[in-house]
Amino acid sequence: MLSRVADSVYWLGRYVERAENVARFIDVNYNLTLGEIDSFNNQWSPLVYVSGDHKDFEERYGSPNRENVLRFLTTDKENANSIASCIASARENARAIRDIIPNAIWEQLNRFHLMVKEAAASDTPIFEPQEFCEQVRLASHLFIGTGDATMSHGEAWHFSQLGRMIERADKTSRLIDVQYFVLLPEARDVGSPLDVVRWSALLKSASALVMYRRVHGRITPEKVANFLILNPDFPRSIHHCVVNAMQSLRHITGSAQDSFCNASEQYVGQLGSRLIYASIEDIIQQGLHEYVDDLQAQLNTIGQAIAADYFSRPPVETNGLVTEVSQS
Numbered sequence: 320m321l322s323r324v325a326d327s328v329y330w331l332g333r334y335v336e337r338a339e340n341v342a343r344f345i346d347v348n349y350n351l352t353l354g355e356i357d358s359f360n361n362q363w364s365p366l367v368y369v370s371g372d373h374k375d376f377e378e379r380y381g382s383p384n385r386e387n388v389l390r391f392l393t394t395d396k397e398n399a400n401s402i403a404s405c406i407a408s409a410r411e412n413a414r415a416i417r418d419i420i421p422n423a424i425w426e427q428l429n430r431f432h433l434m435v436k437e438a439a440a441s442d443t444p445i446f447e448p449q450e451f452c453e454q455v456r457l458a459s460h461l462f463i464g465t466g467d468a469t470m471s472h473g474e475a476w477h478f479s480q481l482g483r484m485i486e487r488a489d490k491t492s493r494l495i496d497v498q499y500f501v502l503l504p505e506a507r508d509v510g511s512p513l514d515v516v517r518w519s520a521l522l523k524s525a526s527a528l529v530m531y532r533r534v535h536g537r538i539t540p541e542k543v544a545n546f547l548i549l550n551p552d553f554p555r556s557i558h559h560c561v562v563n564a565m566q567s568l569r570h571i572t573g574s575a576q577d578s579f580c581n582a583s584e585q586y587v588g589q590l591g592s593r594l595i596y597a598s599i600e601d602i603i604q605q606g607l608h609e610y611v612d613d614l615q616a617q618l619n620t621i622g623q624a625i626a627a628d629y630f631s632r633p634p635v636e637t638n639g640l641v642t643e644v645s646q647s
Contacts, residue, residue, distance in 0.1 A: 327416045328478040330408070331482070337400065339459035342402060344494070344524065347520045367388060371400075371493075393444035394435075394438075403436070406435050410432050421470055431461075474570075488557045496608060527555060530553055544607055569584070583628045
């Protein structure tokens with residue numbers, strides 16, 4: 320496969336996944352604040368930190384109030400990680416590979432793009448963020464389902480899957496980090512009713528609340544962290560994402576089990592093994608924030624290795640975040 324095609328397919332998957340995750344961040348935060356409750360006013364700023372774009376936000380918006388944050392994350396075309404920018408970038412990548420993706424994928428992505436444009440024109444993301452976020456999540460699920468149902472699960476599909484899994488693992492780690500360090504900075508709050516509400520909201524943002532309760536029942540920070548980091552079966556856990564990324568890379572390269580042929584496979588395999596044999600007790604002892612920080616650094620390294628091994632363009636760092644690669 321041409322590196323240009325692999326690049327476009329990979330980022331098509333990543334951008335749609337990123338848009339969905341931004342919608343999840345907004346939705347759970349809106350549920351917690353219930354609009355404009357004074358005691359939660361400072362809760363909008365973590366949404367900007369979780370995306371890693373706080374410097375850009377502060378320069379252009381200043382105060383992290385509800386309207387500014389919602390506009391920055393949903394419809395701001397100058398923010399490369401806003402939902403509107405992500406879907407526009409995904410569409411440009413899809414346009415570049417129109418000859419290798421089924422019409423159904425192109426049509427669903429166009430419907431997604433039009434929905435976001437019309438919502439932006441009517442300011443729906445500002446006045447009715449829950450409705451908008453629900454539409455984004457459903458459109459993303461339709462896109463993924465359409466791809467799974469209509470595209471051969473060959474090399475191109477695995478590049479798309481690879482992009483989606485790396486992006487999802489990164490965003491799940493950021494959700495955990497923000498909850499632990501920014502939303503709950505006071506040690507006295509740990510174990511309080513507010514703590515339970517917020518960890519529940521975290522699970523809801525990952526669509527994990529029902530599955531979590533079936534496995535663990537009562538909500539505790541350690542078990543929530545364990546579920547979202549180490550559960551091998553839940554599709555949004557970091558463990559699950561990294562192992563699936565590892566399998567897609569193996570399919571692309573044809574490497575045998577327990578072997579690797581390039582840096583991408585080596586780094587993904589190392590991270591996968593670390594997650595498979597990790598325990599939540601060891602993670603807590605190390606420090607959850609430090610562990611998640613290290614995970615994000617490793618995911619960045621994997622993204623850079625994938626770009627170097629398979630794509631013609633080098634990765635570009637944006638605001639010190641992730642491996643934001645300039646696209647076509």
